[in-house]
Amino acid sequence: MVTDTLIQVLFLLLSLGMFLVIHNVPRKALTKLRLRGRENVQAKRHFVQGAQLLARARSSRNKNTCVSLAKDAIDQADKALLLDPRDAAAHILKALSLDLQGHKSSALRSLDVALSPPAVKTISDRERGDALFKRAELQIAVNRRRRRVDSALSDLLESVKLNPGNSKAFCLLGQCYEKKEMRLEAKQAYEEAIRIQPSSSAAREGLDRSASNYNGADTKQ
Structure with a gap:
C-alpha cells in the first residue's frame, strides 16, 4: 500500500516536472531570442551611425574634423561589436576609420578579425x-x-x-x-x-x- 502510494507520488512529481520543463524551456528560448533580436537591432543602429560618420569624415576637407569624425565612427563600431562581436561589417568599419586616422597596423588587425571565422560568414x-x-x-x-x-x-x-x-x-x-x-x-x-x-x-x-x-x-x- 505504502509502496503503491509512493510510486503514484513519484509519478505525479515526474509528470509535474515534465510539464514545467515543456512549458518553461520555450519561454526561456523565446526570451533569449527576443534579447538577441534587440541586441542585433541596436548593433545595426550603431553600425549605421558609424558608417555615416565615416562618410562625413572622408568628405571633410578639414583634417581635424576628419580625425574627430573618424574617432566617433570607431566608437560606434566598438559599441556595435560589444553587442555583436562576430559582425564582420563592424570590424571593417573600425578598420576603415582607423586607416583614415593613420593607424594602419591597428586597421590591419581589425581586418584580420573580420576575415577570420566566424565573422567572415556574416558578409x-x-x-x-x-x-x-x-x-x-x-x-x-x-x-x-x-x-x-x-x-x-x-x-x-x-x-x-x-x-x-x-x-x-x-x-x-x-x-x-x-x-x-x-x-x-x-x-x-x-x-x-x-x-x-x-x-x-x-x-x-x-x-x-x-x-x-x-x-x-x-x-x-
Missing part, C-alpha cells in the same frame, strides 16, 4: 573581396618586405575572383607582380584594370611601365 562574397583588397593595400603600406607582398598577392588573387569589377584591386595586383618581377602577369593585370576603368591613370602608367619592362626583357633575351 557577402563581394564584401569579402573588397575587404581582402583593403587588407592587401594595408599589408603593403605597413611593410614592404617580400613576405608582405606575397601575402598581399594572395589576398588580391582571391579578391578579384570574388569581385572581378574592382579596377583598383587589379591595379594593385599589377604592382605586386611588378615587385616580384612577373612582368607578363603585371601587364595583364593592368590591362584588366583599364578594361574595367578606362580612365584609371594609375593603371595606364603601370601598363606603360610593365610593357616597357617586358619588351626590354625580351630584347635582352
